[in-house]
Amino acid sequence: MNFDEYAKTAVDLVNAQVETLDDVRAFFGSDSWQATECGERDVAALRKGSKRLREVFEHGSAGRDIAAVEALNLLLEAHPVQPRISGHEVNDWHMHVTGRGSSVAAEHMAGAVWGLAVWLCEYGSARFGVCADERCGNVYLDTSSNCCRRFCSERCATRSHVAAHRARKRAAEVEAGPADLAPVDEVAERAVVGA
């Protein structure tokens, strides 16, 4: 795992539903060690962690750079990491981080917070995004070349563009309505006058 992938685990947690133990098991995957070991404490900790991570995205996407940094520094304090050089194959050395606590939630939060913190230093908090579709609310990491992404997914972008198009069309129809009728009246009046 590189920091990029750790940052993505923060996005995944914020966008996931973690209200119940079943939610949390589904989030990690039913075959995972986390699904086997997680308990109600993890549910509570992940729910709280998810809210705090969302705040970091909200600060970043609203241009509150210092607030995003401060929120992440507090999270780093609350979730200290234990780094470790790891290699799944020979010469494939890379960093892994684990939490100091051994719970499922502590482990996930440590990686997520570390990933987001490194991401912020590397790319800046302006690249933390909250989907512009209010009904969605998902967060994302903006990797676009010009930092202009506004939606969490293609699906939300398309849905929002279709909705905006329909709204414009409706507005145009309402405006065009009376204007369309006027000439008809004029024609009728002229016809009467002519007769």
Ligand SMILES: [Zn+2]
């Ligand atoms: Zn690895």
Ligand SMILES: [Zn+2]
């Ligand atoms: Zn969205």
